[in-house]
Amino acid sequence: xxxxxxxxxxxxxxxxxxxxxxxxxxxxxxxxxxxxxxxxxxxxxxxxxxxxxxxxxxxxxxxxxxxxxxxxxxxxxxxxxxxxxxxxxxxxxxxxxxxxxxxxxxxxxxxxxxxxxxxxxxxxxxxxxxxxxxxxxxxxxxxxxxxxxxxxxxxxxxxxxxxxxxxxxxxxxxxxxxxxxxxxxxxxxxxxxxxxxxxxxxxxxxxxxxxxxxxxxxxxxxxxxxxxxxxxxxxxxxxxxxxxxxxxxxxxxxxxxxxxxxxxxxxxxxxxxxxxxxxxx
Amino acid sequence: xxxxxxxxxxxxxxxxxxxxxxxxxxxxxxxxxxxxxxxxxxxxxxxxxxxxxxxxxxxxxxxxxxxxxxxxxxxxxxxxxxxxxxxxxxxxxxxxxxxxxxxxxxxxxxxxxxxxxxxxxxxxxxxxxxxxxxxxxxxxxxxxxxxxxxxxxxxxxxxxxxxxxxxxxxxxxxxxxxxxxxxxxxxxxxxxxxxxxxxxxxxxxxxxxxxxxxxxxxxxxxxxxxxxxxxxxxxxxxxxxxxxxxxxxxxxxxxxxxxxxxxxxxxxxxxxxxxxxxxxxxxxxxxxxxxxxxxxxxxxxxxxxxxxxxxxxxxxxxxxxxxxxxxxxxxxxxxxxxxxxxxxxxxxxxxxxxxxxxxxxxxxxxxxxxxxxxxxxxxxxxxxxxxxxxxxxxxxxxxxxxxxxxxxxxxxxxxxxxxxxxxxxxxxxxxxxxxxxxxxxxxxxxxxxxxxxxxxxxxxxxxxxxxxxxxxxxxxxxxxxxxxxxxxxxxxxxxxxxxxxxxxxxxxxxxxxxxxxxxxxxxxxxx
Numbered sequence: 001x002x003x004x005x006x007x008x009x010x011x012x013x014x015x016x017x018x019x020x021x022x023x024x025x026x027x028x029x030x031x032x033x034x035x036x037x038x039x040x041x042x043x044x045x046x047x048x049x050x051x052x053x054x055x056x057x058x059x060x061x062x063x064x065x066x067x068x069x070x071x072x073x074x075x076x077x078x079x080x081x082x083x084x085x086x087x088x089x090x091x092x093x094x095x096x097x098x099x100x101x102x103x104x105x106x107x108x109x110x111x112x113x114x115x116x117x118x119x120x121x122x123x124x125x126x127x128x129x130x131x132x133x134x135x136x137x138x139x140x141x142x143x144x145x146x147x148x149x150x151x152x153x154x155x156x157x158x159x160x161x162x163x164x165x166x167x168x169x170x171x172x173x174x175x176x177x178x179x180x181x182x183x184x185x186x187x188x189x190x191x192x193x194x195x196x197x198x199x200x201x202x203x204x205x206x207x208x209x210x211x212x213x214x215x216x217x218x219x220x221x222x223x224x225x226x227x228x229x230x231x232x233x234x235x236x237x238x239x240x241x242x243x244x245x246x247x248x249x250x251x252x253x254x255x256x257x258x259x260x261x262x263x264x265x266x267x268x269x270x271x272x273x274x275x276x277x278x279x280x281x
Numbered sequence: 282x283x284x285x286x287x288x289x290x291x292x293x294x295x296x297x298x299x300x301x302x303x304x305x306x307x308x309x310x311x312x313x314x315x316x317x318x319x320x321x322x323x324x325x326x327x328x329x330x331x332x333x334x335x336x337x338x339x340x341x342x343x344x345x346x347x348x349x350x351x352x353x354x355x356x357x358x359x360x361x362x363x364x365x366x367x368x369x370x371x372x373x374x375x376x377x378x379x380x381x382x383x384x385x386x387x388x389x390x391x392x393x394x395x396x397x398x399x400x401x402x403x404x405x406x407x408x409x410x411x412x413x414x415x416x417x418x419x420x421x422x423x424x425x426x427x428x429x430x431x432x433x434x435x436x437x438x439x440x441x442x443x444x445x446x447x448x449x450x451x452x453x454x455x456x457x458x459x460x461x462x463x464x465x466x467x468x469x470x471x472x473x474x475x476x477x478x479x480x481x482x483x484x485x486x487x488x489x490x491x492x493x494x495x496x497x498x499x500x501x502x503x504x505x506x507x508x509x510x511x512x513x514x515x516x517x518x519x520x521x522x523x524x525x526x527x528x529x530x531x532x533x534x535x536x537x538x539x540x541x542x543x544x545x546x547x548x549x550x551x552x553x554x555x556x557x558x559x560x561x562x563x564x565x566x567x568x569x570x571x572x573x574x575x576x577x578x579x580x581x582x583x584x585x586x587x588x589x590x591x592x593x594x595x596x597x598x599x600x601x602x603x604x605x606x607x608x609x610x611x612x613x614x615x616x617x618x619x620x621x622x623x624x625x626x627x628x629x630x631x632x633x634x635x636x637x638x639x640x641x642x643x644x645x646x647x648x649x650x651x652x653x654x655x656x657x658x659x660x661x662x663x664x665x666x667x668x669x670x671x672x673x674x675x676x677x678x679x680x681x682x683x684x685x686x687x688x689x690x691x692x693x694x695x696x697x698x699x700x701x702x703x704x705x706x707x708x709x710x711x712x713x714x715x716x717x718x719x720x721x722x723x724x725x726x727x728x729x730x731x732x733x734x735x736x737x738x739x740x741x742x743x744x745x746x747x748x749x750x751x752x753x754x755x756x757x758x759x760x761x762x763x764x765x766x767x768x769x770x771x772x773x774x775x776x777x778x779x780x781x782x783x784x785x786x787x788x789x790x791x792x793x794x795x796x797x798x799x800x801x802x803x804x805x806x807x808x
Contacts, residue, residue: 044669046589064665065589137681219656219682224665238515238658241539 009271016267019260026257030077037070042225050243060245063235068246071227072253078228079257082139082221083208086146091201093147094154099185099193101155102162113159116152124149124211129220137220145215146208157200161193196274199265206261213254229254311504313786313807316517318531319657320555320704322510323477323686328459329444330451333404333689333725337530338480338508340798343444343465346374347435348492350794351552355435358492359388359445359466369430369747376421380490382447383470390417395448397425404721407714408437411744430747436709441798466490468501468803477686480508494793494800502806503786512657512685521546521780528781528788530797533659534594540780548780549788552605554795555706556598557663557772560716560727562699567633567648574767576627577700580674581770582619586666591773598771601713601763608710608756615764617771624674633675641675652678653701655685663772664702671700693723701727702772708795710756714743717763728768738762784808 010016029036038058045065053060059068101112119127124146131145165171166189174184209229215221216230224231229250236247269275317324321336329335329343346360357363362375380388393415400409411431416424425434437443450464458464463471468491469482484504491498509526511517514533520526522543532540532548540546559581567573583597599616602609633641633648641648652671654664661682668678678700683691692698705712715721718739719731738759746752763769779797781788786807793800 042669042672044666046585046666049589063662064669219661223682224661224668224680235658235661238513238662240515241518242535 006268006271010264010267013267013270015263016271019263019267022256022260023264026076026260027080029073030080033074033077037067037073039067039070041066041071041074041227050239050246052243053245059249060243062232062246063239063243066225068232068249071232072229072249075227075229075232075250075253076257078139078222078226079209079212079254082143082146082212083205086143086212087150087201087205087208089143089147090150090204091154091197094151094156095158095190095194095197097151098155098158098160099162099190102159103166103181103185103189109159112155116155116159119149119152120156124207125214128211128215129218132215132220137223139222139226142212142215142221146211149211150204150208153204154197154200157197158190158193161196162189165189165192195272199268199272199274202268203262203265206258206265209254209258209261311502311807312507313503313505313528313805314507314509314526315528316509316511316520316526316530318706319512319514319517319659320531320706322512322657323684324510325476325686326459327463327471327474327480329442329446330399330405331403332442332459335441336480336508337441337796337798338469338482339441339444340467341469341482341506341802342463342467342471343441343446344380344467344490344799345440345444346438348494348794348798348800349436349439350494351792355439356492356494356800359490360438363435365434369432370427372425372427372434373418374423374425376423377490378421380466381487382450382466383464383485384447384450386447386449388445388466389420390423392445392448393417393423396445399451404725405442407711407718407743408440408443429744431744432746432749432752433709433711440709468799469506472505477510479510482506482508488803491803492800495803496789497803501803503802506802514658521782524782524785526782527785528779530779532778532780534591534775534778537592537594537778545782545784546780547783547788548778549792551777551779551792551795551797553595553774553776554603554708555704555777556601556603556774557702557704558598558601559667559700559702559770559772561768561770562696562727562729563766563768564729565696565699567631567643567650568699570631571767572627572631573633573648576624576631576674577671577676578617578767578770579620579627580624580671580676581617581667581772582621582670583772584619585670586663586773590662590666591775594778595773595775598774600760600771601716601769602710602760603708603774606708606710607753608713608760611757611761611764615761617764617767621674628675635675639672639675640677647677648675649677649679650699651697652680653683653688653691653698654680655683655688655703657685660702660704667700667702667772689724692727695723695729698727703727704775706796710753710760711743713756713760713763714739717768730766730768732766735759735762735766 011020048061048065049063051057051061057067062068097112101109127149128145131148132141135141171184171188174188212221213230216228217234221230222228232250233247239246317336324334324336326332327339327342329339344359347355348358349355359377359380360374361377365372394417397409397412397415400406411427411429413426413428418424444465447464451458454462468485468488470485472481472483474480484501486500488500517529518536521529540548561568561574561577587593587595587597599618600609600611628641633643636642652664652668654660664680668680671678716725717730718726719736722729722731742755742759746755786805789801789804
């Protein structure tokens with residue numbers, strides 16, 4: 001079985017296929033925003049502010065007369081960049097910390113577990129808000145805050161996988177052959193523990209998009225005029241009676257993207273048959 | 282006639298319900314909830330002497346010596362009569378008899394002798410700087426001996442910052458005065474205050490010293506008055522239209538059509554006393570160069586902001602003062618009005634050629650500056666338009682939004698901000714001293730401007746004028762110099778729009794004074 005076989009199986013299922021199609025569309029928007037967007041995202045045209053959706057502006061304009069569809073297309077770039085970067089950092093750090101804690105045990109394991117359990121007991125949004133209050137608002141801060149907020153989840157998951165794997169006979173055999181700790185961890189244990197962590201990472205990306213939108217809604221994420229779905233919804237609240245489309249379309253973009261990620265993640269879990277391993281955390 | 286037990290039970294429960302309902306109506310009839318202007322959200326205290334930011338509820342807790350009507354005339358409140366000698370070096374005030382503070386302490390000449398020296402070494406010291414000493418003539422008469430004539434004395438005394446607190450409570454509470462408790466002699470007593478959330482006031486039933494601007498000379502009709510702080514205009518609007526609150530002190534112009542369409546809402550307007558502007562930090566690069574400051578100032582398209590963000594309601598600002606002040610009549614050549622060609626030429630001249638990405642650069646450094654603003658829909662919207670207008674001449678700006686309660690502390694650091702979008706509300710030319718005096722760098726002098734010529738002009742304007750006319754002339758000169766140095770960019774002069782629920786309260790048709798203050802609020806009745 002190649003690494004892509006489960007992905008093919010997931011895409012083959014109806015919900016996996018539909019959600020994968022939406023995700024490909026969102027990723028295409030993010031990658032090729034300057035080519036796809038009909039207008040620049042930051043050029044204001046105040047006399048056309050709050051224009052209803054129509055032929056010239058399919059999703060209408062915002063309170064500064066900027067084309068909403070162009071901003072949503074560019075906003076996909078912001079949301080995906082932040083979510084994917086933050087979760088990648090989080091997964092990488094979580095894999096390393098979790099593997100070391102699970103493999104070596106002892107005081108290091110106790111220390112890591114204590115910190116992880118402590119952060120695990122707070123909601124991610126609270127941890128992110130505290131971190132942003134310390135390092136200040138902005139796109140980079142949002143990435144750092146989200147990656148730290150989700151670190152506990154991946155550390156915990158990896159640790160559980162490693163704890164289960166390290167007593168396997170092939171590990172014992174490798175040890176007896178004189179392999180070093182790092183060789184065992186990175187060549188034998190982590191590759192076997194990787195799948196559930198990657199899938200959990202994918203599901204967390206959906207949550208990270210919501211977290212990014214929430215921070216953006218509070219004005220703590222991408223700063224104007226950079227479009228972010230959450231910030232667009234925030235400015236839309238002031239116009240809700242005058243131009244409801246400003247809040248509706250970014251809201252739909254967030255909902256559709258997150259639902260698609262979750263559905264695809266579910267399809268992937270089915271294809272890989274790893275639901276029990278994910279539950280073991 | 283005989284009644285069954287069931288009939289009796291039904292009848293008696295209806296009676297009980299009716300009385301409870303009636304009581305509830307009576308209780309409601311005495312309560313009202315107002316929403317302070319969104320610009321005043323986060324006001325940290327009700328300490329008039331030390332405070333640098335106050336909301337309009339201050340005039341309900343405290344009384345002032347005199348108050349000013351919309352036509353600029355002065356009316357006695359705690360003072361009944363006053364006169365000044367011809368040379369302006371002495372002022373005599375007769376005080377109102379029978380006034381007591383909320384803690385039962387009497388108001389008399391001793392209160393004034395205690396009160397004036399309290400301003401020394403505070404941010405508000407300029408208000409009483411001209412007073413050398415206070416002499417007690419009798420229990421209800423005081424005389425101010427002046428260091429120099431101050432034609433602005435009555436205007437200062439009508440300001441919320443010269444509200445008179447109870448000396449006993451002020452001394453006892455120290456720094457907590459205005460935060461945990463505030464004791465004045467006004468028509469309402471402070472019941473509770475939570476910064477950024479709400480202020481609850483209860484009627485002062487002993488109140489019998491309203492000014493002649495109010496019809497009601499007794500205790501206020503409203504018995505419990507809550508001031509809520511709501512920074513989001515749409516939330517405040519929703520609260521008014523769903524009956525959660527009874528009155529909004531400020532309404533953004535884009536809500537006007539919707540509010541006017543609501544049957545139960547009455548909208549009123551008053552001449553504005555405020556101005557939106559951009560202070561420019563003169564001590565940090567690139568704004569140490571006056572050409573760059575001038576370019577930034579002329580990049581702001583005031584008319585575009587007025588027409589599109591405010592629907593043409595209000596007026597553009599071209600100077601630092603509201604148009605109704607005489608010192609706003611400056612040399613037309615010094616007025617700052619949108620001129621992008623001038624901005625572009627100045628930036629070229631200053632050595633900042635346009636970069637390929639539309640942002641100018643000099644020796645590898647981008648003309649990218651920090652643009653600060655505070656929470657709230659209006660500030661954020663104006664700031665985003667300003668950002669786009671600066672970009673149009675090649676000045677990139679990064680917006681940072683601060684909480685309104687903490688932004689002034691950020692300004693005090695002095696070196697971290699470059700541009701900001703701010704507003705003030707003040708109907709006196711001495712606002713130039715407040716925001717540009719070299720004595721107040723950081724905040725309120727957000728421009729960090731400390732110029733010897735300006736300081737000389739400041740002294741002449743603030744304390745060197747013997748008559749009102751001389752004061753106007755001195756302030757005009759000072760104002761013109763401030764304009765010539767491009768230490769700020771003017772944006773917009775709002776009108777004051779308020780709205781209330783016709784069903785729940787009745788507000789006098791004509792608002793007395795320049796804002797919704799005690800002289801009007803004591804006349805508001807609950808329907």
